[in-house]
Amino acid sequence: MPNLLPTAEPGVRVLHGFVSRDGGLNLWAEGGTPTVGPAGGRGAPWHPFAVPAGELPPGERRGPALLMLPSTGAGPLPSPQVGVPPRRGVRRARVWRVPAVGVPFLDADLAAEFDGRISPGVRWMIELCGFAASLVRRGRVLPGVRLDGARPVACWRPVLIGADAARHGTLLERMPPACRADTSGPGPSVRRPGAGPAGSAGELLTAALERLVDGLARTRLAEAGVTLAGDGWLAALTGEPEFDAPTDRLDELIRSLDGWFAQAARGSEVRVCFRLSDPREHEPVLPGDVRLPHDAWRLEFLLQAADEPSVLVPAADVWRDRFTPLRRWTSYPQERLLAGLGRAARLHPALGEALREAHPAEMILDTEGAHGFLRHAGLLADAGYGVLLPAWWRRRPGLGLSLRVRSREPIAPVLRDHAAGLRDLVDYRWGLALGGRTLTEDDLADLARAKVPLVKLRGRWVFLDPERLAAGLAFLRRGGGTMTAGDALRMIRLLPPEELPLPVTDARGEGWLAGLLSGELDERLELLEPPGELRAVLRPYQVRGFSWLAFMDSLGLGACLADDMGLGKTIQLLTLLLHRRDGPALLVCPLSVLGNWQREAQRFAPALRVRVLHGADRADPARLADGADLLLTTYATAVRDADALAAVQWDRVVLDEAQHIKNSAGAAARAVRRFPARNRIALTGTPVENRLAELWSILDFVNPGVLASAHTFRARFAVPIERYSDEDAAARLRQATRPFLLRRTKADPGIAGDLPAKRHVRHLCGMTTEQVSLYRAVLDELMERLAEPGGTRGKGLVLAAMTKLKQVCVHPALLLKDASPLPGRSGKIDRLEEIVDHALGGGESVLCFTQFARFGGMLAPHLAARFGVPVPFLHGGTPRGARDAMVAEFQQAQRPGVFVLSLKAGGTGLNLTAANHVVHLDRWWNPATETQASDRAFRIGQRRDVHVHTLVCLGTLEERIDQLLSDKGVLAERVVGSGEGWLTALSTNELRDLFALAPEAIVD
Known part of the structure; x- marks a missing residue:
């Protein structure tokens, strides 16, 4: 293998x-x-x-x-x-x-x-098979002969003219390359004119279509019991395809059939066209002062060029010899018109009345006659006739059900048990809707009086399918009653049409139900003032997100905030926690962002009492939760301590990076579903990565049962959408999930203008056990050297130790110089992979800067293998020509990619606007130098917002120096322009405090 x-x-x-x-x-x-x-x-x-x-x-x-x-x-x-x-x-x-x-x-x-x-x-x-079936059904086939080597074979051939020829061309253009990947054997021995080179897409399409048409035509004849008697070619059209014939007779037969085929194609260049006008679309008085009844419909006959449908000549002009536009296609338009009408009368016998006149040009129909023609319009079109119908017929509204729901409580509840809002009893009443508007009693009375399904309602003609109308009226006899709010949502958004006689096309509610039922919750949302304890200014879209979370929370409904990465899901959740605290909240997150949550909570919401459940010597969850506002833990810890966490009554359970429970049968998903909570929230930038089942798993966590069972969800949504690209199922799924899922991306109009052109994101990364061990070893060695009696302390000693500590923070292999594998050994690399994965998934490219050129040479092939994209590496030893070629290739690439650069070699003089994500893997601790590197992407020619990601190891000297750099005091001014030399001036105690390893640094 x-x-x-x-x-x-x-x-x-x-x-x-x-x-x-x-x-x-x-x-x-x-x-x-x-x-x-x-x-x-x-x-x-x-x-x-x-x-x-x-x-x-x-x-x-x-x-x-x-x-x-x-x-x-x-x-x-x-x-x-x-x-x-x-x-x-x-x-x-x-x-x-x-x-x-x-x-x-x-x-x-x-x-x-x-x-x-x-x-x-x-x-x-x-x-392709549907096209072939349509050709056979419409009789667009003729008998023929093809030569298979030296043997004559009887066959049925497709006649491709007009719209059929255009559809054939479209199929040829859209033929996927994989369909012509076969190399198993020789191509067909018969060359087909106009099909392209042997083995080409045109040749394969022609061969496949002829084979399909021949097989379908023979099947239709057999089903009808038709057998052509005789010997030779005629019998072979319904029997065995091969036949024997003398060479001279075979040549004559082929010439005759080819002539028949060519004549059919020429004869079909002009076709009869029918144009139906309703009483509003034509003049009430015709030439000759003939006044029409108020409900008269006009059916005109015309001749039309099949390959240029815009060329139309009324039959009245044909009889007056005014058919100049058609002379290019035929010299006998009158014969074409009569012959076409005669054939059409076999499909719709009512047209035979027109043939009683010497010069048929039109028919005046009543509503019943118009309905009869409309019923046969599809049959006529399939037979190759042109059919022009009123505009409203093409976009006629469908009949559906309307549902009116009213909550029994005038004010939405504030304090609820989990999902109590969905369990509230509501009053409901069914009705019929047309085009999204509920029909009144008068409308229903007009329908009852109508003799045919073609009815004029509110000044507009509409067509109502009799069977659908009867089913809808029978359903209305059920009347109204009460149901839960959850049942109302499932009734409207989840049930497929086969479980109701008609789809629900108009659903309205009162009060808090209005937004959920209509799908317009975001438009009806009342914006809240952020709490005064929040130490930040929210952007407008973040205020909306916080207000939406608070609204859903007030109803006891779970919510999934699926904002794009970098839009501030963290601060929106912290704002909600400050807005309302009725008990401890549990937040489960990946190991890599645990420290980030601690720091962000301390920075933006210092009023929150935050505790952490993590580590080998962690305390009992119940004791930690007592008196806490927020308890932070990881998915791995949540699985290990599932029983203890399930014993606590949580106010909220929040999942960050909720795609970690995309497998509903996984240990993490099973564990978090056990935790009791008044409300549940999921935060994720990628609610669907590969399958729709992942979306079900997340939303079933926040509101259990609202999307039915996993089996039902798969049958109603996943299979139709994933296998068959069913747009109706996709629309129903959007409706079903919209009340509980808020998704905003950086490209949204309301956000793009609100975001800064250059956005800095600091990622606090944990360290693995291996990193912590190496960090402590380097630190101990430094402290021993500094404590040596009579020893000289030079700048080189401090800078060397600092460099080693930075190397440990990046990856153990960088310090050990052993070229060992990279995966699973560094919190920074794990976070880098998440950033790159998200960027590539959004069609965006990434620049990754490191000051360690040797590690860049290790990182580039690792990322290339991990993501399957080319990852060039530019460093100080790269020749100028190769450097220019790398930049040009990256800038002109047709797909997103990753570019690894050493900070010194790639930090200046380059234009890399193809990327809009910049990652600083390690810190140079000179803001000016890092800004210069970031500006490789943020410069003239950049049309997208640039996101600068800075990776900092939690609880290490990296985090402490990062905090000092973010301070606008004297120290930051000293650092700018002086690199790292200022560190050597610190005392031993100051160095010990700066370099010390905090307990929260380790994440595994």
Whole structure:
């Protein structure tokens, strides 16, 4: 087995499709774990993640297919649908062997039999099959002959003209490259005119469409019991395709059929078109002073150029020989018009009345007649006729249900048990809605009097499906009653149409229910004044976020604040904690940000009594929570102390970086769901990383049951959206989650103008046990040297120790110089990976500065392997030509990337505006030098906000010096321009205090 990274989480599978070179449709699948061993002997190797043929949708078993796929030296690249970054390495095309099945026809039902995601190639093949079925259904086929080698084969050929030719061209343009990856055998022996080179996309599309049309036409004839008798070609159209014929007769047959095909294409260049106008759209008096009834509809006949639909000539002008615009397409328009009307009368017999006139030009219809034509309009369009209908018909509103909900309590409650707001009883009443507006009693009376579904309501013509109307009226007989607020939300936002006779299109409530039911909560929100204890000024969007959290909290409803990274989720949560404190709040966060929460709470909300549950000798959670406003802990500690934490009655349970519970069956997700709380809050910048099940897990934590069970959620939302890109399901999911999820990004209009052009973010990182041990060893050695009697203390001793301590803070391998692996040994590297992952996921690039050139050489390949993107490294030894090439390539790259630079070599003289994230991995402790480096991205030509990330190790000399630099006093002025030399002037006791390691530094 090659040394491959898994393409996805175990269980994630993707169904792919390709067109074999003879036009057949085939399926294969890519799995998340290795399933097939490498092939023995000679030939192409097995694709290591190919799913066995027995697990594919039913089809004809064929031998292994040979596919040309993007690869690296390690193996095939994962397809984008598996949702992971591509693997690093030089890319090249390589042939892989995969198990495959052939399918004669592919539709959504067949694809649904595969438990996994659907690739664009499969969706394209489903669309191609739908196009072929449409051609056969509309009779857009003619019999023909093709030569398979020397053998004549009878076939049904598609006739592609007008809109069908345009659709064929669209399919050709959108054909995914993966569909033409087959290299298993020779191409078709028959060249198809206009199809492109053998093996090209055009050749494969033509072969696939002809094969589909031929198979579908034969199936339709067999289902109708049609069998063509005789010998030779005619019988082969419904029997075995191959037939025998003398060469001279075969040549004559082919010429005749080709002529028939060409004549059909020419004859279809002009088609009959029907234009229906409602009583408002035409003059009430026609030429000849003919006055029309007030409810008269006008059906005009026209001739239209099929390939230029804008060329329209009324039938009246055709009979007057005024058809100059059509002379380019036909010389016999009158015959075309009569022949077309005659064929149309077979599809809609009422049109036969027009043929009683010598020169049919139009028909005047009553409402019932107009309804009859509208019912047949689709059939006429499928048969190739032009059909022009009133504008309102194309965007006619659908009939739905309306729901009116009224809370029994005039004032929203303030103190509640968890989710009590969803358990409140509310009064409700059902109604019918059209176009989002509830129908009145008078409207319903008009509907009852109507003889046909075409009705004029409030001055507008509308069409109401009789069956939907009957189902809606029957449902209204249930009347009203009471239900819980939670049931009302589920009824409106979660139930698919099949569980109600009609969808809910108009839902309104009173009081606090109004925003939740309408989905306009953010617009109705009353903004609150931040508490006076807050030591910060909130930006407008942060005030809205805090007010939204407070509103949801007052109702006992859980909330998910999903603001983008850097928008201040921390300060919004701290503001909420200051706004209302009714007991201890538990906040669970990753190890890497535990210290950051401590410092931010101390900085912005010093009135909060904050305690930490962490470490080997941690206290009992109940004792720590007693008298505390906020208890901070990590996910790992929450799992280990789950029983003790579950024994405390919390006012709030808050999850930071809530994507840590994206796996609802994981230990962390199971643990935090056990903690009792009046209210629950989730903070995350990435509510969905790979699957919609992750969103369900987070929202089910904040409001258990509001999105139904995991199984129900998967069936109603995850499968339709992830497999079939179902827009209706996606819209229902947005409605279902909108009341409980607030998502803002830096690109939002209300935020982009409010953010500074250059934003500084300080990340307080913890240290691993290995880092702490090395830090203490360096510190002990320094103190021993300084305490030596009669020893001389030089500047070099202090600076050398300081450099070693900074190296330890970055990574143990930097101090040890042993080129050991980087993962899992440094809190800074863990945080750097989170920043890079978030930036790349948002399509943004990153500059990473370090003063240690040797570590930059270790970091660049590590990041390249971790994220599958090129990571150049620029340092003082980089030649000028290579340096310029690196910068040019980074600036012109079409996809986001990472650039590692040494601070001295890359801190000045470069324009790197392709990046808008700058990370300072270690501190130079000279603000001017660091600002110069940051300005490589923040300069003329930068169109995005620049985010400067400074990584500081918690509880170390880095944090203490960072605090001194942030002070605007004398010390900061001394530091600027003097580098680190000021440290050597400190006394031994001052150095000991500055370099000391605080207990909160360790995070594992």
